[in-house]
Amino acid sequence: MTQPDVATPTLPNSLWAATAAPAISTPPLVGERRADVAIIGGGFTGLSAALHLAEAGAEVVLLEQAEPGWGASGRNGGQVIPGFKLDPDELIRRFGLERGRRLIEFSAGTVDLVFGLIEKHGIDCHGARQGWIQAAHGAAAMAAMERRAAQWQRHGAPVELADATRIEALTGSLGYVGGMVDPRGATLQPLSYARGLARAAQNAGAAIHGGSPATELARDGAAWRVATPKGAVLAGQVLICTNGYTGGLWPRLAATVIPVYSYQIATRPLSDNLRRSILPEGHASSDTRRLLQYYRLDHMGRLLVGGRGLFRDTEDPRFYQHVVAGLKGLYPRLGTPELEFYWCGKVALTTDHMPHLHELAPGVTAALGYNGRGVAMATAVGRMIAERARGRALDDLPLPASPLRPIPFHGLRQPAIGAIGLWRRLLDRLESRAA
Numbered sequence: 001m002t003q004p005d006v007a008t009p010t011l012p013n014s015l016w017a018a019t020a021a022p023a024i025s026t027p028p029l030v031g032e033r034r035a036d037v038a039i040i041g042g043g044f045t046g047l048s049a050a051l052h053l054a055e056a057g058a059e060v061v062l063l064e065q066a067e068p069g070w071g072a073s074g075r076n077g078g079q080v081i082p083g084f085k086l087d088p089d090e091l092i093r094r095f096g097l098e099r100g101r102r103l104i105e106f107s108a109g110t111v112d113l114v115f116g117l118i119e120k121h122g123i124d125c126h127g128a129r130q131g132w133i134q135a136a137h138g139a140a141a142m143a144a145m146e147r148r149a150a151q152w153q154r155h156g157a158p159v160e161l162a163d164a165t166r167i168e169a170l171t172g173s174l175g176y177v178g179g180m181v182d183p184r185g186a187t188l189q190p191l192s193y194a195r196g197l198a199r200a201a202q203n204a205g206a207a208i209h210g211g212s213p214a215t216e217l218a219r220d221g222a223a224w225r226v227a228t229p230k231g232a233v234l235a236g237q238v239l240i241c242t243n244g245y246t247g248g249l250w251p252r253l254a255a256t257v258i259p260v261y262s263y264q265i266a267t268r269p270l271s272d273n274l275r276r277s278i279l280p281e282g283h284a285s286s287d288t289r290r291l292l293q294y295y296r297l298d299h300m301g302r303l304l305v306g307g308r309g310l311f312r313d314t315e316d317p318r319f320y321q322h323v324v325a326g327l328k329g330l331y332p333r334l335g336t337p338e339l340e341f342y343w344c345g346k347v348a349l350t351t352d353h354m355p356h357l358h359e360l361a362p363g364v365t366a367a368l369g370y371n372g373r374g375v376a377m378a379t380a381v382g383r384m385i386a387e388r389a390r391g392r393a394l395d396d397l398p399l400p401a402s403p404l405r406p407i408p409f410h411g412l413r414q415p416a417i418g419a420i421g422l423w424r425r426l427l428d429r430l431e432s433r434a435a
């Protein structure tokens, strides 16, 4: 009996889907073929790996269950932020001086890598390097910001501290006690960037198949066989790049990250008058709340605001009311703004706040867990695992490989995180009031 076709997931009705550069043709894989490297997942990690491998002359097949950029990569805030979630001193404390320094250097260069690719491949994605603001919502957060800025400055990064007046001028929002301005940060249209990477990878010779979920991964002699509904790839190396959308392809991999939804809303383009006072210099901004809010303008002057969502993949405005309340809190002068888009996507959290690199078996590598900061980092990690697939020594990579460590009681995570979320929201409110 033939299996009925499973419908290919479609893009959410997001701002990015409505305004992106056209998609390239990525027909499903039909039949069996061989490759040097099979890549599973067509977000920034997989696409960057495919591009760098194809440019190095490897035969690459990328399998994506939907279309390139369908996951977090085509739905995010488009804030291109250097660094890990952990501060430089913490990296050195955890990983030692030598490895810590390599991690700092690696993470500091991620935005340059993104913009180098945009330039090299002529990717039309409204990339703009206007800087990133981390705005402090209370005194303790500002003290942390002072430490962060001092640490980055010691490593030669051009970050600056800003007082409340300066942050108010740059964001147009009252109520922050100060913050950090990082001129390395940037914004882009993330779905256009993903599609641009896909086009560049295809031009370099990579085969990219949409509508091709990897359903089975198993040894086949000296190779690995990755099966899809209508075909299979036999490859010596497999890269699993599925992040918050990781399923059951490799046992226990999904249990190493906590997938949580991030929700975003976008207004209609603001008037010129409002644009003169809201993020007037084009910065991207995230704040320091435990349940952080991130916001920016798009190239047409729409205001986008994002924050933590419920455990529900929905575009129903009723479930976005906390994000709308956040927007009104940031900019009360907008009144009740007319909203054009509501959409969400899954980020993958790790308990140590670092992305993870796993060598699951000889020839099978996975990289995931960007903790909501993956536009630049996933691009860089994709390049890194491409180098690994080409034989670069494991010890030579900036990110250390770690064994699979499923999170205890992973199945109970959703109610627990919901409760933690409420608690964190309460603490954020108390600290903001005290400031």
Ligand SMILES: Cc1cc2nc3c(=O)[nH]c(=O)nc-3n(C[C@H](O)[C@H](O)[C@H](O)COP(=O)(O)OP(=O)(O)OC[C@H]3O[C@@H](n4cnc5c(N)ncnc54)[C@H](O)[C@@H]3O)c2cc1C
Pocket: 040, 041, 042, 043, 044, 045, 046, 063, 064, 065, 066, 067, 068, 069, 070, 071, 072, 073, 074, 075, 076, 077, 078, 079, 080, 081, 212, 213, 214, 215, 241, 242, 243, 244, 245, 246, 247, 249, 262, 263, 264, 294, 306, 344, 345, 346, 347, 368, 370, 371, 372, 373, 374, 375, 376, 377, 378
């Ligand atoms: C709403 C939102 C806002 C965000 N904002 C920012 C931001 O402003 N700045 C920032 O730096 N980061 C942000 N992030 C995080 C960032 O988007 C991610 O870290 C990054 O895109 C991860 O890329 P990825 O390629 O690893 O995963 P993804 O882009 O999620 O791609 C994984 C892909 O794997 C595919 N897949 C899964 N299983 C299979 C299978 N079996 N077979 C084939 N394909 C499969 C999925 O369809 C998906 O396309 C945000 C994320 C979200 C969701």
